[in-house]
Amino acid sequence: MTLSRRGFIKVGGAAMTLPLLGGAAFGQAEKLKIGFIYVGSINDNGYNYAHNQGRLYVEENLGDAVETMFVENVPEGPDCERVVRELAQQGCKLIFATSFGFGDSVIKVAPEFPDVAFEHATGYMKADNVGLYNARFYEGRAVCGVIAGHMSKTAKAGYIGSFPIPEVVMGINSFVLAARQVNPEFTITPVYISTWNDPAKEADAARAMIDQGIDIIAQHTDGPAALQVAAERGIVGGFGQGADMSAFAPETQLTAIIDHWGPHYLASAKAVLEGTWAPGDTWEGLKEDVVQMGPYHSKVPADVVKAAEAMRTGQIDGSVHIFTGPIKDHTGTERVAAGVTMTDAELLSMDWYVEGVIPPA
Amino acid sequence: MDLTIAILVTVVGASTPILIAALGELVVERSGVLNLGVEGMMLLGAIAGFVVQFHTGNHYLALICGAAAGMAASLIFGFLTLSLSANQTATGLALTIFGTGFSALAGASYSARPVTLMSPIFPELAAHPVLRVIFGYSFPAYFAIFMVFAIWFFLKRTRAGLILRAVGENDLSAHSIGYSVIKVRYFAVMFGGAMAGIAGACFPLTLTPQWAEGMTAGRGWIAVALVVFASWRPFRLLGGAYLFGLVMTMELYAKAGGGPLSAIPSELWAALPYIATIAVLVLISLRRDASTNAPACLGKPFMPSN
Known part of the structure; x- marks a missing residue:
């Protein structure tokens, strides 16, 4: 040319x-x-x-x-x-x-x-x-997990996933590990809907989970439908995914994981x-500002915000890594020994659920 | 008990748009026209309903505009297939592609704009723990059931319905005794478009108060399958729509609840409505009773020889 x-x-x-x-x-x-x-x-x-x-x-x-x-x-x-x-x-x-x-x-x-x-x-x-x-993203999910662990009254959260790929499984595990550090009784039910974009199905999945006792919802699909159902039903709250979704559920989004x-x-x-x-x-991740947290909702109590911030800053300065052992899988078998941190390669091929996840079939 | 009620409430919500769209398609097909553009017309109804609700806050006006958008799209289909005798299958598919693309274009500036859901018609009863299973819905759920009766009555008990069926069964005979086949089919196609438009508008108005591209996510195709599943009869359509809705909803409740049903893979759940439709088609073909069959002129352009 x-x-x-x-x-x-x-x-x-x-x-x-x-x-x-x-x-x-x-x-x-x-x-x-x-x-x-x-x-x-x-x-x-x-x-x-x-x-x-x-x-x-x-x-x-x-x-x-x-x-x-x-x-x-x-x-x-x-x-x-x-x-x-x-x-x-x-x-x-x-x-x-x-x-x-x-x-x-x-x-x-x-x-x-x-x-x-x-x-x-x-x-x-x-x-x-x-x-x-x-x-x-799992770093952001750990921050959300801390908030969920503190704020859920039923100690049960729902999680809408698209497909059970390592990226999604890792997010679920991170969320649960963080929540169980706060409340060891905390459990999570993932529901996979086999699509990234079917808002009506996401909404119905959220309804199905709320009807069965969860009061916090998180999702790894691409839109705000689940958050809107959480608002409609008046449960404790949910989290924005990918972007700040507070416009869709101003009283329900506790914080958001923002992709940057x-x-x-x-x-x-x-x-x-x-x-x-x-x-x-x-x-x-958080350290390089590629993952950001949205603003905390005013209904998140100050001590919870403090705990969430500790999780966030800990991951930034490297003092906290959510996938550090001991970690048991959902059957109770120890998968990561105490003090050992999972390698990136292990995380990127994660195909098992940690304790506290009620595994989908 | 509470859970059963909750499941049924969700089922009705999920079934209503499918039922409304399928009722429209049923009338279209009974007149001898196959319009595969349901999905596209639904999306046009969805964006029209969303935009009107967003700007005016009036849910009923939004439904009417959704119907108008679906009807306008069906007129394009009608003009091509009825006036110009274009191939119905190809034109219907083109209408779906057009509706998907046009609704995305029209809705591009409406992302990040939430609307509000329609409130239940009987707010006091909707809060009742048991009665909400009957009285807990907004207008479209009741409209759908009313239309089942209305369409049954129209097809079975009115002269106009008889003419519509005659046009669908034997267009040449209807033509030879003086009925305008094309005119009857235009009305049927427009009715089907309006119903598809309302069905689409149900998504942002009753299910998930937002606009998302392609938000009907294949429900239009389920509606088309449902008409076959119901062997072109309104009451079977009612049962079929709730059955399909139950299948779609139970998948989610089963997975969220972790019971024995949750062991069924989601791909199988998603395929069930279509498997059921194929099974019904096989059953129909095994029966000798001609009355369960498709309208004789379904999908054939009307071309009188002179």
Whole structure:
């Protein structure tokens, strides 16, 4: 591609207004095109919304140096392969596949485009030009678990999951471990609804759990439906997932786990612009600000807020790791010895429930 | 006991939109037209109902606008399949794709905007621990049951209903004795669209007070299957809708309760309505009784030879 004078002035101008790029931007004949693939709608107020906020964060910070595009509502499966290929053919040099189920497609297409950098969220398969990135959502769930342990009167919480993948299982376990540190009687019933987006089913699942005695609800699906049912039924409360959902249940959301992907996306984009990108394997959390907690509701008592903050700051300074033994599984067998902390690899393949989880079939 | 009541209340909530949409489709199919666009019309009804409720706060106006949106979409289908004799199956599928996309576009700026649920018609009785199983619902649940009777009466006991059935069973004969097949089918298709629109509007107004893309999540297809399951009869449709609703709801209660039923994998629960429909189709085909069969002209464009 030849560099036209106008194009040169534009790129040069962009680089001058963005000194953080340094001279490297002059080497780029065109804008860096970045593609994002979302499993749901950017208007879901949850997981996909949060990824899209990350995309906008990159645009805000790099301005004219980048051009971003996104494809939403991409089903996990063969369809994704087509979308990955299309984005690469449209000239994207950096592609973020933001859902676990996109992994196979990315691994399959990536060798065809060796000059494109791929990053897959929450996955486990790397390649020469495929990096992995993830967020330690379980750290946020531990904070929610502390609040649940203190505030639940029935000592029973419900948890709506999409699919029993390690990411979801880990979140459930973290929530229960934290809650049982406060109240050893605490139990949780996970219900999997086999979809990321079916608000009516999420709502009915929440009703089914509340009718059977739970008074705190958490969810690992992409929308606020469960929180709204919690509000409708007037139970103790629930937690926002992915984004602050207090607009949907102002009196019910106790706090929220907020995904803050922006800094990671910005770092990757800069690395590609500077030619230093290498397939990484990052897993950042509260400490790196990739996971944030929403505001605590005023009905959360001060001592509970204090305990929750202790859990949050402990995880930031490294003094607390929720997956430190002794940890028993739901059958009572010890799986992690006292004082031992589970490794990241163990966490990312977690397929067993800790004590206190009433396991789904 | 309390739990049984609670389950039944949830079942009625889950069944109502399916029942309303399926009643509309039943009338459409009895006139000889197969409209597979139910899911799309429901989504258009859902977004229209949501937007109107959000701006006016009036649930009934929202239902009416949901009906209008579904009816408008059904007119597109009617024009293509009735006036232009396009293939009904393909046009219906296209309508579903259109409805999914258009509702997402129209609703893009309405995320993060909660609305309120319709309140029960009998607020005092809705709080009663037992009577709420009968009196605990908002308007659509009663409307659905009323429409079962109304449609049964219309098809069985009125002249207009007889004409509609005649058009569906033998369009050429109906045409030759002077009835306008196309006009009857237009009315049926519009009615089906309005019912699908109301059914869609039930999602943000009675189930989960928000707009989410694709929020009907395949219930329109269950409604289409239900019409076959009910072998085109309103009262069987009523039973079938509650049965399908029970299956969908019991899955969640069983998993949340951890009882023996929770051992059934969720994929099987999700497939049950369709398995039941296939079973009914097999049963129908085994029977010789012609009256249980589909309307004879179902899905065939009306093209008189002259």
